[in-house]
Amino acid sequence: MNGFLKLAITNLKRHKTRSILAMFGIAASVTVLFSILSFNRGFNRELAKELARTGIHFMVVPSGCPHEVASLVLHGAVVPKFLDISVMERIKKSKDIEVATPILVAQLPNPEKGRIDLVYGIEMEALAILKPSWRIDGRIPSSDDEIILGFEVARHHGIRVGDYLSYPHLGVKFKVAGIVKVTGTQDDAFVYMPIKTVQVLLKRPSGATAIGVKVKRPELLQTIVDELSEKIPGIQIVTMNDVMNRISNLAASAKVLSLSIAMVTIFISAVGVMNSILMTVFERTKEIGMMRAIGASRTDIFRIILMESTFLTLLGGIIGILLSVVGNDAIEAFTRKIMPYVPGGEIVSFEPGLALMSLSFAFVIGILAGLYPAWKASKINPIEAIKG
Amino acid sequence: MIQLRGIEKIYKRGSEYVHALRGIDLEISKGEFVSIVGPSGAGKTTLLHILGCLDTPTRGEIKIDNRAVNLMTESELVLFRRKKIGLIFQQFYLIPGLSIYDNVALPLLFSRTRVEREHVLSLIELVGLKERVNHTPAQLSGGEMQRVAIARALVNKPEIILADEPTGNLDTENSERIFELLRKLNKNGFTVVMVTHNNDLASRADRVIRLRDGRIQHL
Numbered sequence: 091m092n093g094f095l096k097l098a099i100t101n102l103k104r105h106k107t108r109s110i111l112a113m114f115g116i117a118a119s120v121t122v123l124f125s126i127l128s129f130n131r132g133f134n135r136e137l138a139k140e141l142a143r144t145g146i147h148f149m150v151v152p153s154g155c156p157h158e159v160a161s162l163v164l165h166g167a168v169v170p171k172f173l174d175i176s177v178m179e180r181i182k183k184s185k186d187i188e189v190a191t192p193i194l195v196a197q198l199p200n201p202e203k204g205r206i207d208l209v210y211g212i213e214m215e216a217l218a219i220l221k222p223s224w225r226i227d228g229r230i231p232s233s234d235d236e237i238i239l240g241f242e243v244a245r246h247h248g249i250r251v252g253d254y255l256s257y258p259h260l261g262v263k264f265k266v267a268g269i270v271k272v273t274g275t276q277d278d279a280f281v282y283m284p285i286k287t288v289q290v291l292l293k294r295p296s297g298a299t300a301i302g303v304k305v306k307r308p309e310l311l312q313t314i315v316d317e318l319s320e321k322i323p324g325i326q327i328v329t330m331n332d333v334m335n336r337i338s339n340l341a342a343s344a345k346v347l348s349l350s351i352a353m354v355t356i357f358i359s360a361v362g363v364m365n366s367i368l369m370t371v372f373e374r375t376k377e378i379g380m381m382r383a384i385g386a387s388r389t390d391i392f393r394i395i396l397m398e399s400t401f402l403t404l405l406g407g408i409i410g411i412l413l414s415v416v417g418n419d420a421i422e423a424f425t426r427k428i429m430p431y432v433p434g435g436e437i438v439s440f441e442p443g444l445a446l447m448s449l450s451f452a453f454v455i456g457i458l459a460g461l462y463p464a465w466k467a468s469k470i471n472p473i474e475a476i477k478g
Numbered sequence: 479m480i481q482l483r484g485i486e487k488i489y490k491r492g493s494e495y496v497h498a499l500r501g502i503d504l505e506i507s508k509g510e511f512v513s514i515v516g517p518s519g520a521g522k523t524t525l526l527h528i529l530g531c532l533d534t535p536t537r538g539e540i541k542i543d544n545r546a547v548n549l550m551t552e553s554e555l556v557l558f559r560r561k562k563i564g565l566i567f568q569q570f571y572l573i574p575g576l577s578i579y580d581n582v583a584l585p586l587l588f589s590r591t592r593v594e595r596e597h598v599l600s601l602i603e604l605v606g607l608k609e610r611v612n613h614t615p616a617q618l619s620g621g622e623m624q625r626v627a628i629a630r631a632l633v634n635k636p637e638i639i640l641a642d643e644p645t646g647n648l649d650t651e652n653s654e655r656i657f658e659l660l661r662k663l664n665k666n667g668f669t670v671v672m673v674t675h676n677n678d679l680a681s682r683a684d685r686v687i688r689l690r691d692g693r694i695q696h697l
Contacts, residue, residue: 093583093587094587096576096580097573097576097584097587100573100574100575100576101573101575103575104574104575376569376571377571377573380565380567380571381584381588382532382556383530383532383559383565383567384559384560384564384565384584384585384588384630384631385556385559385560385585385588385589385634386556386588387553387556387588388552390588471532471533472532472533473527473532473533475532475565475567475571476523476526476527476530476532476565476567476568476642477523
């Protein structure tokens with residue numbers, strides 16, 4: 091081992107309690123920092139995945155608060171406003187559109203099973219094009235009295251392909267043509283029904299919550315969106331990018347707040363490290379004087395003290411990252427509880443890049459916290475060792 | 479070997495100026511064993527600082543091996559100290575967490591010299607602590623700690639050994655052993671300068687230098 095490092099570690103060991111306390115301060119703040127960074131990274135990643143899996147480039151919704159509608163459609167809530175179906179025909183006229191399908195999201199109480207089903211009404215032909223990534227047990231429904239279930243719904247109801255799902259109070263029952271294998275997204279939670287059937291059930295013969303559109307050439311998206319909004323009155327267009335930006339902006343402002351808290355904890359723990367190192371420097375005045383007298387240069391002393399503080403913070407950093415890895419699940423569960431929208435899938439996962447970044451951060455903190463004590467120590471005069 | 483001409487040292491303590499040395503002329507030849515005695519405040523420690531290249535004089539010149547130490551910069555002093563001078567302190571100053579071996583090898587770390595295990599071990603053997611190489615200072619007696627410190631002072635192969643009250647914290651028996659060790663080193667060719675309160679030991683050196691009020695007393 092490098093002799094200077096050995097000396098630095100030996101010095102830290104001489105004040106175990108003090109060193110450990112200072113180190114845990116750093117560990118705690120690195121835990122906070124690393125968790126926030128991991129969460130944010132994972133949040134955006136999972137959000138992008140989730141939006142990509144909807145298979146839709148943009149949604150046409152009634153004028154109003156477009157983002158509210160968009161996120162409701164994403165997560166399945168009843169939208170109070172309906173879109174005029176004539177809009178549909180006008181959109182379909184555009185040659186750049188690959189698929190345009192009305193979507194009608196509704197909640198159907200299912201008293202028999204004691205829950206409310208989220209029903210996603212959509213044209214079944216469109217479903218095949220919009221969800222190419224789905225792996226299906228069974229097939230996509232081919233008639234109006236057939237449905238396809240998301241994985242979670244099927245599991246909850248204990249239903250298998252070929253079984254029936256009935257809504258007795260509405261006097262209807264459907265044959266389950268297929269079950270989507272687990273996707274880890276919101277898709278797992280829906281009952282997919284031909285839109286005509288949903289329109290009948292809701293007594294809105296031509297109603298739709300939104301129109302989902304997939305374009306032929308995604309690079310032309312903005313042009314198409316601009317054209318459509320100009321031509322058709324009374325609608326708003328929300329692209330999936332808009333939704334993503336809006337949600338991640340929301341998450342970003344939460345990030346700014348939590349990062350500022352992390353910064354404060356880091357500052358406090360850095361001061362703790364500085365204080366601890368400074369104390370050992372003062373206590374060792376004579377010993378440092380001795381080292382100067384037996385041949386240590388100012389730089390040597392500076393280096394030893396700086397090594398002490400960086401070793402302390404690096405070790406704290408490693409412990410902090412371990413703590414945050416261990417606490418991953420708790421952190422994720424907690425954020426799911428307090429955040430209004432969190433995409434499905436595993437959000438907080440260990441990313442080596444971020445771990446390295448947090449460690450470098452701890453290293454820099456160590457240097458910054460060590461600079462002043464190291465400078466103080468390097469100023470100690472060798473005659474301190476021999477004082478009459 | 480060591481030449482001092484009109485050495486004066488004035489330093490500030492609080493608001494007053496202390497005239498610690500008031501014109502010291504002194505020559506110490508190679509291979510000599512010199513002891514420095516005198517009452518507290520006579521300037522012994524200050525003289526040792528200057529001899530040890532830990533401090534420079536306010537006035538006057540000091541030459542060691544014909545090199546003008548009083549003209550050296552801070553970094554030159556560090557290099558010179560490493561090469562020429564081995565220091566022994568009253569309080570030993572061993573590093574508590576390090577083994578005896580590592581304590582003795584410590585100056586090599588600062589002089590960026592590769593540690594030759596045989597060399598370090600031979601020094602530990604020289605001071606009679608061969609069996610305690612892997613012990614820590616806390617496991618040693620005062621006399622043993624001072625012997626470790628002497629081995630440490632020798633590791634960079636200096637020419638001059640400067641000892642500040644080396645027996646000040648030791649009982650008679652251990653004092654005697656330390657003195658004999660210094661005597662032995664002197665016989666092996668080292669120039670030894672020892673500051674002490676112990677008149678008995680001092681008188682057994684080749685030459686005794688008595689300081690009073692910052693000057694050498696010539697009897």
